[in-house]
Each structure stands twice: as structure tokens, then as C-alpha cells.
Amino acid sequence: MRIQAIGTALLAAGMLTSVAFAQTVGPNGEAASLSADVVLSDDDIAAVQGKGYKAALLWHTSSDFINAVTAGAEDEFSRAGVEVVVTTDAGFDAAKQRSDIETALAAGPNVILSLPVDPVTSAEAFRQAVTDGVELVFLSNVPAGYTHGADYTAIVTDDLFQMGKQAADTLANAIGGEGKVGWIFHDADYYVTNQRDNAFKTVIGSDYPNIEIVAEQGIADPARAEEIASAMLLQNPDLDGIYVTWAEPADGVLAALRSAGNTDTKIVTLDLSEPVALDMVRGGNVVGLVADEAYELGRAMAAAGIKGLLGEEVPAFVVAPALTVTADNVAEGWQQSLHRDAPASVLNAK
Structure with a gap:
């Protein structure tokens, strides 16, 4: 961070x-x-x-x-x-x-x-x-x-608001504008993540009346992400999507979905990361990464x-500006954000 x-x-x-x-x-x-x-x-x-x-x-x-x-x-x-x-x-x-x-x-x-x-x-x-x-x-x-x-x-x-908004729009689009989602936010008094996380929640509440945030859980230690996601999924096995505050804990959420054999619940997160991008380009649970320039x-x-x-x-x-990186524009998005090529593993997996 x-x-x-x-x-x-x-x-x-x-x-x-x-x-x-x-x-x-x-x-x-x-x-x-x-x-x-x-x-x-x-x-x-x-x-x-x-x-x-x-x-x-x-x-x-x-x-x-x-x-x-x-x-x-x-x-x-x-x-x-x-x-x-x-x-x-x-x-x-x-x-x-x-x-x-x-x-x-x-x-x-x-x-x-x-x-x-x-x-x-x-x-x-x-x-x-x-x-x-x-x-x-x-x-x-x-x-x-x-x-x-x-x-x-x-x-x-x-x-920061646009990063949260674009995450909300991306997840909403991936689940067809309706369903149940989980919100894993940064459980700390951090200016940047607080604004991004709350923007996601606000946009879902204001722009997507057919999407309900049914599970909310804060996270301070990224190492606990898999544990937190497993508990969330145990209580809400029919989640259509999960927002994760940034990419490192999103990798743990992805591990929890894989352990549960869940290929349906969609993940959206913030910031670029090779492991979650690799899942995204392979058509896995991750549907979008919202990054900064x-x-x-x-x-x-x-x-x-x-x-x-x-x-x-x-x-x-x-x-x-913020930008949304998906499987379709991962090469261009990496360049626009970081001014370098995406990892070879991500580019070769397309």
C-alpha cells in the first residue's frame, strides 16, 4: 500500500x-x-x-x-x-x-x-x-x-471517486445489473482507500436499485482475505459478486472462491496485479481491475x-484519471497506467 x-x-x-x-x-x-x-x-x-x-x-x-x-x-x-x-x-x-x-x-x-x-x-x-x-x-x-x-x-x-464508481459499474455490468454482492472494504482510517471503497458503495446504492449489498466486511490485514471471504461465502453462498478494496486481498478472495469450487461469483478490485489479472484474462472470477494513471x-x-x-x-x-482494465484491454491498460508492458504471463494467457 x-x-x-x-x-x-x-x-x-x-x-x-x-x-x-x-x-x-x-x-x-x-x-x-x-x-x-x-x-x-x-x-x-x-x-x-x-x-x-x-x-x-x-x-x-x-x-x-x-x-x-x-x-x-x-x-x-x-x-x-x-x-x-x-x-x-x-x-x-x-x-x-x-x-x-x-x-x-x-x-x-x-x-x-x-x-x-x-x-x-x-x-x-x-x-x-x-x-x-x-x-x-x-x-x-x-x-x-x-x-x-x-x-x-x-x-x-x-x-478516488471515479475509481470506486468504475468498480461499481464494472461489477454491475458483469452480473447483469441485478443480484447480491459482498463489499470487502479497508478497515482502517486511510484517506485514499476510504474514498474509493465508499464511492463503490454509494454508486451501487444510488445507480443500481436491483443490486443489494448483502454482506459487508472490513479487512486490515491482506493475509486474512481468504479467511474473511470464506466466511462471507459460507453465510452467503449465492453471492453474484464481491468488491475487494485492492488487488492483494483480492488474490485471497480468489483463493477462497477456488477452494469452494465457485466459478460464478464475480470479483472486481482496484490496482493492477499479475495474479488477479491472470485470472481475469483466463476468464475466471475477476472481471475488472480499476487502476490509476x-x-x-x-x-x-x-x-x-x-x-x-x-x-x-x-x-x-x-x-x-482512473481507468478500467478488463481482459479486452489489459495490454493497453497496463501501458496507460504504468507506461510499461503487462507481465508476459498475462499477455501470453490471452
Whole structure:
């Protein structure tokens, strides 16, 4: 996972209601701007080239997702003549991230892209960067108490509502617009997954009157997914479909269906993963994976940072598009999301 809890801000703002999930909102209730609107003009590029600007990418972990975000950022920085001088992986360790920040600042970056591991501890960890006038662009999360324009340039994340909505639409289409479904949501106060999960539930309730969510179960540990799904299926053996909060636990749900000899219940989940994609292209239980455009997230983050350097106004909260990947478009979808080929096993199974 690549997210950190800041849903308490939404709770305080009264945002965690079904009404709020009509669209993606920022961690403090900010309205969303589209990443396609955060672009560098030819004049922007000319204004920064040759100035010796430098950037640092201080990530919370390493993954295919982060690799794609990094590629998008590096390509945009390269286009503008901005050198990426530091790239780090904190391994979800707040203390390690603080050390990474100190190391990066020694290299004199003008822009830092990062996902803060912990909102509270990162507020102090990034304070020196704020004092130094570094343009800070955050992925999905923001340090506690930070103010847009004064402390950071922008937050960039997925269109979280659209991810949940597309999952609902995909599952509904797969079961013919009617039936009984299960909802396995992330049982933690996580800003990103909370919005995605609740968007699915809201859209099923509002757009599909003939579909009923008859079973709900939270999950905190992906390793328990098979156990949770088995219990859900034992109590509801006639489920037509199951929504799973992200791809890793979806693999466990798939294992539970296979153990039960169940080839009928459909699964929809979020984020790209080889095991569940392989089942999907083979015509198994998985009918769709809803993903973000990770490469576009990186591009937009870099563009926001450069615009900040130029003193241009940058929206506080920026979202990149979501896309639905099915067996029919798996090759194209992988490229659109991650800017790389799908695993050979998935491509060869078609």
C-alpha cells in the first residue's frame, strides 16, 4: 500500500458521508482540479531551462506504482532541464524518511516530490524544506497543519471517486445489473482507500436499485482475505459478486472462491496485479481491475513543482484519471497506467 491515514481531517470536516463521495475531495475537503490542466507551456519550459534547478524524489516505498510515478516525474523534469539529484525509498519508516529529507536537502533541491509516511511526524521532518523555500508537492497525503501556498505547492492523487464508481459499474455490468454482492472494504482510517471503497458503495446504492449489498466486511490485514471471504461465502453462498478494496486481498478472495469450487461469483478490485489479472484474462472470477494513471501522477507532480518555481498559481488538490482494465484491454491498460508492458504471463494467457 502507498497511503497514510489522514481521514480524521475529513471526519472533522464532516466529509465522511455518502453525499461527500459524489466526487473526490482533498484531505481537508479541497475541490479537485484535473491533472490535465496542470501542464507546462513552452514559455514555462524556456523559463526554467538553464537555471540549474534540481529535484528530489523522496518516496515512502518501492513498487511498480512508484516506478511509474518516478518515470512520469523524471520525464517531465528532463523536458524542463531540471536535474533529479536524489531518489529515496523510506520503506514506510517515518524515521528513515526524515533522514532521507535531511540527506536530500544537503543536495540543494529546489523541488521535492514525496508521500509523507506519517502526517504528524512528517510535519516536523519537512519543516526545514519549507524554511529553505523548497517547492513541496505531495502524493496523496499532506503533513498535519500544512497550508497550501505557504507550506506546500500541491497534493496530487488519483480520482478516488471515479475509481470506486468504475468498480461499481464494472461489477454491475458483469452480473447483469441485478443480484447480491459482498463489499470487502479497508478497515482502517486511510484517506485514499476510504474514498474509493465508499464511492463503490454509494454508486451501487444510488445507480443500481436491483443490486443489494448483502454482506459487508472490513479487512486490515491482506493475509486474512481468504479467511474473511470464506466466511462471507459460507453465510452467503449465492453471492453474484464481491468488491475487494485492492488487488492483494483480492488474490485471497480468489483463493477462497477456488477452494469452494465457485466459478460464478464475480470479483472486481482496484490496482493492477499479475495474479488477479491472470485470472481475469483466463476468464475466471475477476472481471475488472480499476487502476490509476501512475505515470500521469508523476508528470503532474513535476509540472506542479516547476510551476511553483515560476511563481504560478497551482491548484491545492489535483487528481489524475482512473481507468478500467478488463481482459479486452489489459495490454493497453497496463501501458496507460504504468507506461510499461503487462507481465508476459498475462499477455501470453490471452
